[in-house]
Amino acid sequence: MKKDVNLTVQALQRMPYYLQCLRKVKENGIQIVSATAIANELNLNDVLVRKDISMICTTKGKPKTGFIVDELIENIEDYLGYNNTMDAILVGVGSLGKALLGNSEFNKFGLNIIAAFDIDEDIINQVICGKKVFAIEKLQNLCERMHIHIGIITVPAEFAQEVADKFVNSGIKAIWNFALIKLSVPEDVLVQNENLAASLAVLSQHLRNEMDENK
Amino acid sequence: MKKDVNLTVQALQRMPYYLQCLRKVKENGIQIVSATAIANELNLNDVLVRKDISMICTTKGKPKTGFIVDELIENIEDYLGYNNTMDAILVGVGSLGKALLGNSEFNKFGLNIIAAFDIDEDIINQVICGKKVFAIEKLQNLCERMHIHIGIITVPAEFAQEVADKFVNSGIKAIWNFALIKLSVPEDVLVQNENLAASLAVLSQHLRNEMDENK
DNA sequence: TGGATATCGATATTGTAATACTGATAAAAT
């Protein structure tokens, strides 16, 4: 794997789809696949797929046939870090927080939520899906001691910034933010927003177009 | 509002952030705001903000001062459809499905989940957060009868395509897909993917960069 | 009242992601 390169965010986000497609191909017993075939399956341009592959894979494709499926899968999994797990903590054990804690699929993606935090006395010290919930005061100590660099925010929007600040003080470098708010953090800290309102906006516009067309 | 225009997906996704920012400004008692100020708050380019605003707002800005906050808020809310609610149904009442059903914020964004569907006998006929869970067989009839055009998929990936097919047959035109799989649907149906694996990929790459730098 | 300044809207430029093109090559077909 070429681990020194950096993909664009767009290319990076296509990778899980490639992986899904490649695994499906593999299940069908196919060992060699062309970029064209992947592109058709995922409704992408074939040159784009070839370029994405060339960015992170050492494997070369063979004309007329394509790439070795197993090698592509391995290269992509390596690049995405599916083979060496990152530890993370989660703050806000409400309904969304619980759903995330219970999501067994994260392990497959190299993410391991090792603990959760909340302010609600009723939740603190409970164990949710095998993960203990601590008082928020214990956040910094635990993060530093365990060298945690990923934090997940699932508290209501009005508390998200104060949680983010705590994260920053605890050495967290990547924040996965499910609250609908723009967080302020230092440059070296990445915020990945999971913004449902933005998604809804896309759905809503499409629907309006559809309705307008049919009348 | 200029409801005949279509924003790019990027612009559309910025809108909820503008709204959040404008509401905060309004709370502080400020009635007029400049594109520059919004841009600074959200770490965007001021020309970009001005252009986005001009796309969907009838309001003109005044040199030296800016735009009337209330008018911007109203225009954006209108464009995003926050004022006329869209009805939706959800399939897959697992941990994520339940979290979404219980999310009271959706109403603020113009989304109203009116019912849910599952195959699990234990869940069918239950009422989760005021929403009744029906057997999946009742999907088509209910969608057609209630003129539902938005469907939410929160079933495991392997069942997502069959649910999508049922959606298409029931007249659904916009699918909000939380399963990690690329769905095949007709052209006129929009799929908005909420792909956690893609987000994780971004977090993972950033973290690897950070780690590499510090050694 | 006149000059300085911040912002606007419109237009030009830049930058980057996606796509098209070209020659090379391996496999299949004639």
Added chain:
DNA sequence: ATTTTATCAGTATTACAATATCGATATCCA
């Protein structure tokens, strides 16, 4: 053996989103 075909890799082009520039204008301050 030769031709055809599908694909690859590299390079060129295109398309479009983001940013910079510029004249106009409303407000503020001397």
